[in-house]
Amino acid sequence: MIQITFTYRCVQCGSTDIVRNGHNRCGQAQYHCHACGAYRVLPPAPFQSAPLRTLKETVLRAYKERASLRGLARVFNVCRQRIARWIVEKVRHLPPLRQTLAPAQPDDVLELDEMWTFVGRKANKRWLWTVMCRRTRQILAFAIGDHTQKTCQRLWARVPDAYRRCHSYSDFWKAYQALPHTTHQCVGKETGQTAHMERWYNTLRQRVGRVVRKTLSFSKSEAFHNMVVKWFIAEYNLDHVGPTGPSLTN
Ligand SMILES: [Zn+2]
Structure with a gap:
């Protein structure tokens, strides 16, 4: 038998003279330290001696x-509101999307598409519009809004100039008809010209609980919804910068 014995210490003063002290309003186990008098949440054992940063990461x-916020709160014994604060802080420190992009090349091909997500209730649809560079697989821009030309235009305006001159493909949805006819082409899904963009939505749904269609961990707040999508895209881009690195001038 292998047995691991663990001694909890007070996070405030390091004393081992601590006793259980019920649960807080979020249902997390608390302790009371006899040495310094602190009342704190008992961190899960593997993270007891690790710095807070490790738990946060x-x-x-x-x-x-x-994972859902509630699920994480249960597993890590961290209050849901606190995790939400960590996410807000994380997203605030992300670089602007443009700074995560590799420089454009004249023969780059762009793929545009949109997928629906919702905030609060199914009827409250929020379309996520995205543009992908086929060569780097980076998401050049995104916009969250309704399914109309307005959101499509907002998306297009966010694409860096150097990329906007490239050839692009989308499906026949009417909102795309307003894009420049010289470089943009509407095609059927069967041509495979937007396949990479469509495939990326599967990746997103696989990784971000709140955009999965049949789920209970949907977004309750618009701002949070947008924030999580931005976070995912920025980090996805940074994983796909390629050999030339992100362009900071674009
Ligand atoms: Zn203490």
């Missing part, structure tokens, strides 16, 4: 594997 990593 682990929780944020797990969140991007389709």
Whole structure:
């Protein structure tokens, strides 16, 4: 038999003279320290001696594997509101999307598509519009809004100039008809010209719980919804910068 004995210490003063002290309003186990008088949440054993940063990074990593806030709160014994604060902080420190992009090349091909997600209830649809560079697989721009030309235009305006001159493909949805006819072409799904963009939505749905169609971990807040999508896209781009690195001038 292998047995591991673990001694909890007070996070405030390091004393081992601590006793259980019920649960807080979020249902997390608490302790009371006899040495310094602190009342704190009891961190899960593996993270007891680790710095808070380690717990935070682990929780944020797990969140991007389709875990829900409530699920994470249960597993890591961290209050849901606190995890939400960590996410807000994380997204605030992300670079602007343009800075995550590799420089454009004249023969680059862009793929445009849109997918529906919802906030609060199924009827409250929020379309996610995206443009992908086929060569680097980076998401050049995204817009979240309704299914009309307005959101499509907003998306197009966010594409960096150098990429906007490239050839692009989308399906026949009427909102795309307003894009420049010289470089943009509407094609059927069967041509495979937007296949990479469509495939990326599967990746997104696989990783981000709140965009899965049949789920309970949907977004309750618009701002949070947009934030999580931005977070996923920025980090996805940084994983796909390629040999030339991100362009900071674009
Ligand atoms: Zn203490």
